[in-house]
Amino acid sequence: MVNTPAIQLTDLKKSFGHIRAVAGVSLTIEPGEVVALLGPNGAGKSTTIDLALGLAHPTSGAAELFGASPRSAIESGRVGAMLQGGALLPTLTVAQSVALVASVHRHPLPVEEALARARCTEIAKQRVSKLSGGQLQRARFAVAVVSNPDLLFLDEPTAAMDVEARRTFWQSMREFTDEGRTVVFATHYLDEADTYADRIVMLSAGRVVADGSPSEVKAVVSGRRIRATADFEWNLDVEQELATLPGVRSLEHRGAHFTLVSDDSDATLRSLLSAYQDIRDIEVTSHTMDDAFLALTEGRSDFEADADNRARVDLSLVADVPGAIAATSAKSSHDAAPATLEEVAS
Structure with missing residues (x-):
């Protein structure tokens, strides 16, 4: 028996005037996956989430959650969301806010459990208006999980959190996902995506440019x-010699420190150590998510003219192939402030 996908997006498109914020996104996300949406500002991350939740209407294409319309899935309590535009009533306490949302769902978590999951027990009696930025994010997370959802959308969930608060948040999220729930989160923190996601979907100019x-x-x-680090005098001759070592594709240096990007690090190191004795603090590392992000999202500004000729990277083919995809980000505006999930369900 084939499982119904948690999320099925089919050729979703959304335009705001002459700007295409989402330009044909198709995704299938299975139950239990933890998926990070990455992309520069204006790439279409938030708009894609809004379309998936039914908070914005697509220009064309379709979105289904658990084989049903977003509205039906939300009404059933299977979907929770923590969005950038969502606001809590400032006069309520954190506990009252969570209890209010719990009251409209059929099978919610106990309020105390939702507060504990979001590490909000200590701030439960504080008014929303008195919360710090990080505390407010935790409170919004408690509101998002109190419906006991099978699918959770998070849009920049750790914004305004310090390093320790971010770590604690992802501990809470790990507990949530260990129960087999599906999570889709958009973030600008690439280290979070690298560490906590099973799958990365990278967007640029409203299109999926990488998925894996x-x-x-x-x-x-x-x-x-x-x-x-070089313990010798740096000059143009040295720079030329280093740049032409076997496997070297590029060279950067700042003072006594230099970095080589090599397609054959073993050959480069052998030649480097043979030619230069006064070198220390050698470190060999793979490329980072930051490098991939820049390679996949930096590029030309004529996206609209070239959009139909672009396609996502087939990641099964690129492990041994250098290069990058040129794509640009288009600024996107949003509809009026998105409604809450409760407003959609009503």
């Missing part, structure tokens, strides 16, 4: 970085 595991996405950028 974190390791597959990072493999888009070939080669390795060799960082070292």
Whole structure:
């Protein structure tokens, strides 16, 4: 028996005037997946989430959650969301806010459990208007999970959180996903996507330009970085020699520190150590999610003219192939402030 996808997006498009915010997004996300949506500002991440939730109407295409319309899935309590535009009533306490949302769902979590999951027990009696930015995010997370959803959308969930608060938040999220629930989150913190997502979907200018595991996405950028410190005088001759070592594709240096990007790090290191004795602090690393992000999203500004000729990267083919995809981000505006899930369900 084939499982019904948690999310099925089919050629979703959304235009605001002459701007295409979402330009044909198709995704199938299975139950239990943890998926990160990445992309520069204006790439279409938030708009795609709004379309999936039924908070915005597509220009064309379709969205289904668990084989039903977004409205039906939300009404059933199977979907929760923590969105950038969602606001809590400032005069209520955190506990009252969670209880209010719990009251409109059929099978909610106990309020105390939702507060505990979001690490909000200590701030339960505080008014929303008195919360710090990080505390407010935790309160919004408690509101999102109190319906006991099978699918959770998060749009920049750790914005305004410090490093420790972010770590604590993802501990809570790990507990949530360990129960087999589906999570889709958009973030600007690439390290969060690399660490916590099973799958990365990268958007640029409203299109999917990469879709795969974190390791597959990072493999888009070939080669390795060799960082070292030179205990000799740097000059143009040295720079030329280093740049022409076997396997070297590029060279950067700042003071005594230099970085080589090499397609054959073993050959580069052998030649480097043979030619130069006064080198220390050598470090060899693979490319990062930051490198893949830049490779996949930086590019030309004529997206609209070239959009129909673009396609996502087939990540099964790029592990040994250098290069990048040129795509640009188009600024997108949103409809009026999105409604809450309760407003959609009513």
